[in-house]
Amino acid sequence: MKQLLQLSAVTKSFGAVQALKGISFDLQAGEVHALLGENGAGKSTLIKIITGAHQPDGGTIEITGVRAEKLSPAIAHKLGIACIYQQPALFPDLTVAENIGLRLESANSLSRVDWNSRRNQAQKLLQRIGADISPDAEVRSLSMPEQQLVEIACALGAGARIVIMDEPTASLTQKETQLLFAVVRDLRASSVGIIYISHRLEEIFQLADRVTVLRDGESVATCPAKETNETALIKLMVGREISQIFPPAESAPGEIVLSLKNLGCTAGGVKNVSLDVRAGEILGLAGLVGAGRTELARTIFGITPADIGEIFLRGERIENHSPQEAVARGIAYVPEDRRRHGVILEMPVAQNMTMAIHRRIFPGTWLRFGAERACALDFIRQLDVRAYGPEAPGHSLSGGNQQKVSLARWLATEPKVLILDEPTQGVDVGAKSEIHKIIRRLAKDGLAVLMISSDLPEILGMSDRIAVMRGGTIAATLPGKSVAHEVMAVALGQKRSGG
């Protein structure tokens, strides 16, 4: 068997976060090599390094035995590396033939377009993978799996020998998945090497020859798919010692503050969610990316209002049609992407903190800078925000401190329910544990906390109870003392008999 790709001791850091800690990985011609790992394990970073989108900090990459010194997307393309993303990256307004032509033809913008040969080439490629798609169809009119087939046709036409597929079946039905698998098997038979990423374990056993499990930026195991099983893989994915120390839960939870009954939102893909959150409790909301956790939060907060089901706040039925209504009722939502939806980077810390409470601290809307400063100083002290003062602009703060400012804005509204979406994403270890202490203290003071996190140790360490979401609904609610692989098994949808 021919070696297509060999990565040795590849490392990559983003700021203080080390995403890859010396990964070795190889791919042979004519094999499907599955790549597994929970959110943030380093899969995407690894893929981006192979496709040349990121440059590794250390380590070597060999492609068909030749060392690739500086990989860029253009060079990777020439070397026969193609990547098929979950959302195909095609031009929706152009036809299939035009899309394929754009990818394959030389980028000489002055050369004449030979429409006939472009069309014939597209036809041939589509036939080769057995796709019944007209080259003249507009991509917009194609279904998701058809678009993926077009992507595969592009990859083939470019003479790709290494094809990376990133969760290709995430939006496919069972039947479409089987069709895709047939194409993948054909590719394998023609000695293409395929790196296959999926959260669906059963697919991996159907398709893969070998499996590599990533965890925290390290490759923890590579083995033939035949020699392992679902339970063993889940254990490998989550099996880490919990090195961080989390603040202990102290008080017993009080009355139910927020209660959801069969809540659904078609626009957000949230279905039939029933959930109670008590005062003084941290309810962890776990699940894979795309399981509907953020969408649920946005529904509760009135950004994408619910179209079915009920929300009760302290036993009283409420309907939130907008964030203003939710804020007025005592619900706060600290959004996921603090740089885009949280802190306004051009505004000083103090202005950011008082953004949601103008009506309260500035009656009559005449701003009182003294009151604003006092309020900001109070939160800066309470949350230990490191900034040179209340007048420091948002962009001058580190990620952890921006997150604290975002948190302060919402605490200032004196909420009863606090929804946190990935509160420590991209935050360094020190700030992370400070934020954890703050969250626990808030719960102790009687706040009902709903914490969304993709960081499994954080969920396990912080939560009094854990609700696991899958496919837009709550798949199970587990006690806080659960073990990682129990949560992962529910999130991945493993059948009970297998675990």
Add this chain to the structure above:
Amino acid sequence: MKKYFRELSVAAALGILLLALGIFAPSFFQPQPLLSLVTREAPTLVVACGMALVIICRQIDISVGSMFAVCSVCAGLLAAMHWPLALVLAASVLIGAVFGAFNGALVAGLGLPSIVVTLATMVTWREGLRWLRQGVWVDLPNDVQWFGLPQMAGQWTLVLVALTILILLALAMKHFSVGRFIYAVGSDAEAARLAGIRPRLLTFGVFVFMGALTGLAAMMNTIQSPQVDPNSGTGLELKTIAAVVVGGVAISGGRGTLWGVFAGLLLLACISPALTHLHVEAFWGKVIQGAIILLAVVADGLRTRKQRN
């Protein structure tokens, strides 16, 4: 100091220009021509204040020139019908507000890009007016010019009105919640919405206000002459946007002050007369104005890039 660096550098440029004129062409500072220059710019300042708000809110309104013309002609016709001047003023402001509301409804209500919406209304109002009036000038009764005051008093009144509006708005932008919210929406509309601000309502309001100020400015222009030019306000959008950008308001929204806009407007307005007094050919005026605008945009671009890294 660092926070207002941009505004201060424009003010410094203006200071240097005035100083140079003081040394090389003291004739520039003769009171009567200077007062006339400032009076001519007073309506532009009022429109520029509105434009600053619109751009801080990350929108743009290029229909101000056409709204200005429509309001001017309407005000002229009403004055010619011997309406009391106070009522004419109110009508002009109201008409401006209605036209502004039309822009605002399309931009905020339907979520259309403001540059396209106001491009369409700019052309439509201008051509509609041309078709209706066939380019006829409106003659005004004698007592309309300078509100029936002596010319000097009338000129001072206009200058004071413009300065009052500038000062009130500058204070409001800093000291009122609504001002803060305009900055917030211009910086990050989604973050603002999540914080319980209503970006769409605010955007609509800003466009209405822009229209109302244009109506006021039209009135301030109308009383300066014995006739109303149906083509008045041509190029007003470029003049005001240039002043706003030179004054340090980020075209991407969320940043800038009205003081900067004031300095920017004065700087651009002084260039042409200054050249005349310095005996430089007039066409250099446009070149220098263009260069100043370019410099301002490049400075802002560099600043944003630095911030991003």
